[in-house]
Amino acid sequence: MLRETIEASGLADICDRVETGERLSREDGLRLYACSDLNTLGHMANLVRERMNGDKTFFVRNQHINYTNVCNKGCKFCAFYVLPDQEGAYTLSIDQVKQRVREWLHEPVSEIHMVAGINPRLPYDYYLDILRAVKEIRPGVRIKAYTMIELAEIQRVAKKPIEEVLADLKEAGLDSVPGGGVEVLSDRVHAEIFHLKLNPAGWLEMARKVHEAGLKSNATLLYGHIETAGEKIDHFLQLRELQDETNGFLAFIPLAFHPDNTEMDQLPSTTGFGDLREIAIARLMLDNFPHIKSFWIMISPPMSQVSLWYGADDVDGTILREEITHAAGATTPQALTHAGLVEMIQEAGRVPVERDPLYREIARAS
Numbered sequence: 001m002l003r004e005t006i007e008a009s010g011l012a013d014i015c016d017r018v019e020t021g022e023r024l025s026r027e028d029g030l031r032l033y034a035c036s037d038l039n040t041l042g043h044m045a046n047l048v049r050e051r052m053n054g055d056k057t058f059f060v061r062n063q064h065i066n067y068t069n070v071c072n073k074g075c076k077f078c079a080f081y082v083l084p085d086q087e088g089a090y091t092l093s094i095d096q097v098k099q100r101v102r103e104w105l106h107e108p109v110s111e112i113h114m115v116a117g118i119n120p121r122l123p124y125d126y127y128l129d130i131l132r133a134v135k136e137i138r139p140g141v142r143i144k145a146y147t148m149i150e151l152a153e154i155q156r157v158a159k160k161p162i163e164e165v166l167a168d169l170k171e172a173g174l175d176s177v178p179g180g181g182v183e184v185l186s187d188r189v190h191a192e193i194f195h196l197k198l199n200p201a202g203w204l205e206m207a208r209k210v211h212e213a214g215l216k217s218n219a220t221l222l223y224g225h226i227e228t229a230g231e232k233i234d235h236f237l238q239l240r241e242l243q244d245e246t247n248g249f250l251a252f253i254p255l256a257f258h259p260d261n262t263e264m265d266q267l268p269s270t271t272g273f274g275d276l277r278e279i280a281i282a283r284l285m286l287d288n289f290p291h292i293k294s295f296w297i298m299i300s301p302p303m304s305q306v307s308l309w310y311g312a313d314d315v316d317g318t319i320l321r322e323e324i325t326h327a328a329g330a331t332t333p334q335a336l337t338h339a340g341l342v343e344m345i346q347e348a349g350r351v352p353v354e355r356d357p358l359y360r361e362i363a364r365a366s
């Protein structure tokens with residue numbers, strides 16, 4: 001019965017290759033996007049997911065801190081940023097960062113996720129001091145901070161080689177690097193919707209430097225706007241190639257574009273079908289990425305739960321106050337409890353595994 005369904009989807013040869021662990025090509029990727037049999041895509045992605053991670057579903061107790069909403073990059077997809085002197089602009093002081101951390105000291109948070117806009121007035125020491133501030137208040141926590149875009153800005157104000165900057169940041173408390181800011185590794189998409197930001201070649205080079213400095217990072221893909229299937233496949237291939245070289249990526253996170261309050265608000269939101277398809281195809285193409293994360297903030301907890309059978313093995317975490325997607329109209333909650341996450345994973349028949357940002361297991365909840 002299953003075989004007949006797979007034959008009917010036209011992907012039987014790809015399915016055979018997935019079963020034997022063969023790497024998929026660009027052409028295969030395009031065929032995956034052209035196929036509307038979501039369950040066959042999910043079946044194949046689930047084979048890979050279970051081969052790599054069994055029934056485990058990872059999550060982390062984390063807190064997001066967006067230290068400034070000031071940004072000079074003007075990305076068309078972003079509703080979070082404001083210009084330096086515009087109403088509503090904020091930059092957290094060192095004391096305010098400490099206060100944010102103190103607010104959640106009663107929760108056993110193991111990761112602080114810290115990203116923000118590019119505020120050109122911030123000096124080099126600010127970036128070091130906020131890392132130190134977090135560790136001062138919560139000494140055992142791991143900090144995942146500064147996208148490749150922020151790292152480029154930090155290097156600009158530091159006026160020294162990136163190797164030295166990364167060494168300083170590590171010493172101040174940086175433990176790993178998040179996956180944002182890459183959007184789509186396509187010069188066309190870059191030129192059209194985020195041209196003031198580091199270009200695709202620059203993002204890849206910064207990721208290489210980060211990995212060479214001994215830091216692990218994630219990678220994302222912002223989908224559901226002007227990108228084509230071919231551009232998404234090329235995105236995967238470039239990430240896969242760099243991963244072959246450095247083995248520095250931990251997780252890949254597809255990010256669903258939220259159009260509200262952005263310059264592209266004429267576009268529709270992504271769909272359940274599209275969200276699951278992105279997760280499945282990412283799992284199939286990125287055969288050397290240990291984890292695929294479905295970010296429940298963007299696709300909703302129910303979709304995230306279903307995605308655990310379509311290639312995802314990680315649901316991010318408790319989050320504690322998310323601002324970027326909510327500025328763009330997300331109606332999801334801003335936090336989930338530990339118990340809520342565990343229930344959601346268990347109901348889907350998977351085994352919840354609490355992890356730290358480096359995927360070291362903290363406790364098994366069942």
Ligand code: V47
Nearest residue numbers: 077078079178179180181218222255256257258328
């Ligand atoms: O880079 C901005 C995206 C990213 C919108 O590494 C938008 O574990 C949707 O990178 N609609 C930041 N997305 C978030 C991010 C992230 C999130 C969770 C986990 C990790 C990780 C990284 O958010 C930005 C951009 O791609 N974004 N605006 C929007 N309107």
